[in-house]
Amino acid sequence: MIIIYGFLLLLGIGLAGAMLKGTWSVTKWVFICALGIATLPISIPYLIIKAFRDGVKDRKLLNQVPIALKRQDFLEALRLIKEHNTEDLKATVELLTNEGIDLRALKADLKVRYTQAVEADIKSRLDALKGSNFIELSSLLRPLKPIYQQYILEEGDFPTPQKMVEAKFESKELELEKPRTHDEENPMYLVRRRMRDEFAGAIEI
Known part of the structure; x- marks a missing residue:
């Protein structure tokens, strides 16, 4: 008898929980819909104004970028974008x-500037050694x-910078070293310009 009452009690609790869950779900969606309707007088004008501003920004961009590209003022075009x-x-x-609008010339110019900037930064850091x-990688x-x-x-x-540095390792321009005494779980890698051996220097002399 106790088992039957216990089973019925658990069944009743389960049904009550399911009903409460369903009621909360309906209440939640009703609240969300009501909130959405209540904010329509604010959200609709906001969306209209935002669309207008975005349209103005788009027209300004489409007018100014071609002019900058025509002048080959690529940094100005990049700033506008x-x-x-x-x-x-x-x-x-x-x-x-x-x-x-053709961006190929812009991208080609940026690639040259980027490559020069990366090479200059790497050189300045290696020159300081x-x-x-x-230097730590x-x-x-x-x-x-x-x-x-x-x-x-x-x-x-x-x-990417990582790819450019990897290419320098492959071309033997840079060499990599991993200190033996460093923690294996958090390895530290060191890098420097590849040192020429004494034999190669002697031949060159």
């Missing part, structure tokens, strides 16, 4: 592309990331 919509650069590029000293890469973000319009326009 990045200031148009700081939260969604891809949307701005798509807008220009859909309007038939004395003798056979190394992360310390070499970290300052290059802001340079990448400064010039990038779309992913794939030019190689």
Whole structure:
């Protein structure tokens, strides 16, 4: 008998919980709909004004960017594009592309500027080393990331700083060393210009 009463009690609690859950779900959606209707007098004018402002910004961008590109003032064109919509650069590029504005010359110029800036930064940090000293790889890469973000319009326009440094390792321009005494769980890598051996120097002399 106790088992039967216990079973009925649990069944009743389950049904009550299901009913409360359903009631809360309906109440929640009713509240959301009511809130949406109540805010319509504010949200509709806001959306209209926002659409108007976005349209003005779009027309301004579409008028000014071609002028800057024609003058080959690529840094000004880049500034206009990045200031148009700081939260969604891809949307701005798509807008220009859909309007038939050719960005190839801009991207080619940015690639050259980016490459020169990265090379100059790497050179300045390696030039500061004395003798056979190394610099930590992360310390070499970290300052290059802001340079990448400064010039990038779309992913794939030019190689990342990591790729550029990797290419220097492959071309034997740089050499990498991992200290044996360092923690294996958090490895630290050191980098420097590849040192020429004494034999090669003697031949050159």
